[in-house]
Amino acid sequence: MPYILLVIGAAIGLFGLYKFFVSATPKQISSFLLATVFFILCIALLFMAVTGRLPAAIALLLALWPIGLAWWKARHSPVKPKPVQPLHMTRSEALEILGLSDSATAEDIEDAYKRLIVKVHPDQQGSDWMAAKLNEARDLLLK
Numbered sequence: 001m002p003y004i005l006l007v008i009g010a011a012i013g014l015f016g017l018y019k020f021f022v023s024a025t026p027k028q029i030s031s032f033l034l035a036t037v038f039f040i041l042c043i044a045l046l047f048m049a050v051t052g053r054l055p056a057a058i059a060l061l062l063a064l065w066p067i068g069l070a071w072w073k074a075r076h077s078p079v080k081p082k083p084v085q086p087l088h089m090t091r092s093e094a095l096e097i098l099g100l101s102d103s104a105t106a107e108d109i110e111d112a113y114k115r116l117i118v119k120v121h122p123d124q125q126g127s128d129w130m131a132a133k134l135n136e137a138r139d140l141l142l143k
Helices: 002-023 026-050 054-075 091-098 106-120 128-142
Strands: none
Touching (some): 091 106
């Protein structure tokens, strides 16, 4: 009979965990797992201390200290700001992107743009960033 109650309790607990993990955010899951690990370590240290293995419990705590300290520093380190990119490109940068010289005509600009956009367009497994740069270069040179 006690085993049946244990199985029923475990099933209810697993169902509750399932419901939590389905509806929880990644931050909540991370916090839950951290709290679980901390709780298990506390219970293990308490068990070792009660059973007369206090020196082993202290040694375990000291062995885990560098890991916890590294985790704490990584979690609480200041966030480095992203480098600021210039808002607009210069005429020389636009000409370089399209592979043109200073004496390029509007027709040359359109031809170079069409030739390059076919290669880097996102619909052709290209780069969104490069397509945006080509568009910006063409717009700048045609104004």
